[in-house]
Amino acid sequence: MIDDHRNAGQRRVGQVKEVTSLSNPIVKDIKALTNKKDREQSGTFMAEGLKLVIDALELGWTIRTLVYAKAAKGKPLVEQVAVKTVAKGGLVLEVSEKVLSSITRRDNPQMVVGIFDQRWTGLDALSPAVGKTYVALDRVRDPGNLGTIIRTADASGASGVILVGECTDPFSLETVRATMGSVFAVPLVRVSAEDFRNWHKKTGVEVVATHLAGAVDYRTVDYSKKPVVVLMGNEQSGLPDILAKYADRLVRIPQQGRADSLNLAVATAVMLFEARRHLLKLDGPE
Numbered sequence: 073m074i075d076d077h078r079n080a081g082q083r084r085v086g087q088v089k090e091v092t093s094l095s096n097p098i099v100k101d102i103k104a105l106t107n108k109k110d111r112e113q114s115g116t117f118m119a120e121g122l123k124l125v126i127d128a129l130e131l132g133w134t135i136r137t138l139v140y141a142k143a144a145k146g147k148p149l150v151e152q153v154a155v156k157t158v159a160k161g162g163l164v165l166e167v168s169e170k171v172l173s174s175i176t177r178r179d180n181p182q183m184v185v186g187i188f189d190q191r192w193t194g195l196d197a198l199s200p201a202v203g204k205t206y207v208a209l210d211r212v213r214d215p216g217n218l219g220t221i222i223r224t225a226d227a228s229g230a231s232g233v234i235l236v237g238e239c240t241d242p243f244s245l246e247t248v249r250a251t252m253g254s255v256f257a258v259p260l261v262r263v264s265a266e267d268f269r270n271w272h273k274k275t276g277v278e279v280v281a282t283h284l285a286g287a288v289d290y291r292t293v294d295y296s297k298k299p300v301v302v303l304m305g306n307e308q309s310g311l312p313d314i315l316a317k318y319a320d321r322l323v324r325i326p327q328q329g330r331a332d333s334l335n336l337a338v339a340t341a342v343m344l345f346e347a348r349r350h351l352l353k354l355d356g357p358e
């Protein structure tokens with residue numbers, strides 16, 4: 073694994089700050105990461121849980137600060153991430169449970185929290201190719217929906233999540249929690265509606281937009297001929313005409329019953345796994 077536990081303990085002696093006071097300035101800065109403005113200013117965000125921190129480090133994300141509960145001291149995996157953090161120039165804090173609860177705003181906080189640099193991908197870095205699927209979200213508002221969609225994009229093998237227009241922040245605590253770690257695995261892009269349309273024109277990706285008034289059943293589309301972008305509308309107002317007009321397909325998911333629409337994250341999952349089904353046919357059975 074990352075390092076030998078006993079050596080790890082010795083190597084980081086003197087590099088760990090013990091903090092028990094809620095008024096400690098570092099703790100205050102970390103707590104401020106619950107505000108979008110502070111996350112943007114610092115370019116960082118918080119992820120909770122040892123597994124997430126280990127995954128993020130393995131995927132090459134830059135850790136700024138590792139915070140762990142006193143009770144986790146000496147646990148081999150915690151020692152190993154602490155050593156890695158120090159080696160990368162990050163800060164390690166050993167804190168009381170009271171401090172952890174206050175940082176994470178939870179009564180039963182995770183034992184480990186990591187503060188990481190945010191990472192955004194540019195549209196031009198996506199390099200669409202046949203066999204790749206992306207999801208684009210128009211003005212997604214709900215952090216839980218966005219987190220669930222990032223997790224679903226990861227699980228369905230999608231190559232990126234494109235946030236179009238003013239969207240909720242993928243690096244908020246609530247969204248990161250809902251991604252269950254997938255925030256570290258899926259490229260995230262943010263663009264204006266205009267830049268999205270220009271990229272669509274330039275790259276020739278197939279934009280399959282979902283709309284309650286879509287003329288086409290989503291199961292009749294072939295998702296394997298071109299790189300596909302599944303475009304999803306806002307939770308309240310759906311897809312605006314300006315985006316719907318430029319889509320290559322406007323599809324609907326046929327429904328029964330009294331509900332007038334599906335939840336955004338559920339509709340996205342239906343679309344992404346349909347696209348995946350087509351792509352798996354190309355590759356043969358899993």
Ligand code: SAM
Nearest residue numbers: 282283304305307310311324325333334336339
């Ligand atoms: N009141 C909104 C409307 O009129 O479009 C409902 C929006 S729905 C909660 C959020 C998004 O999920 C929609 O914009 C669409 O992208 C997708 N969606 C939900 N149910 C759908 C369905 N049955 N067919 C196609 N798209 C659907």
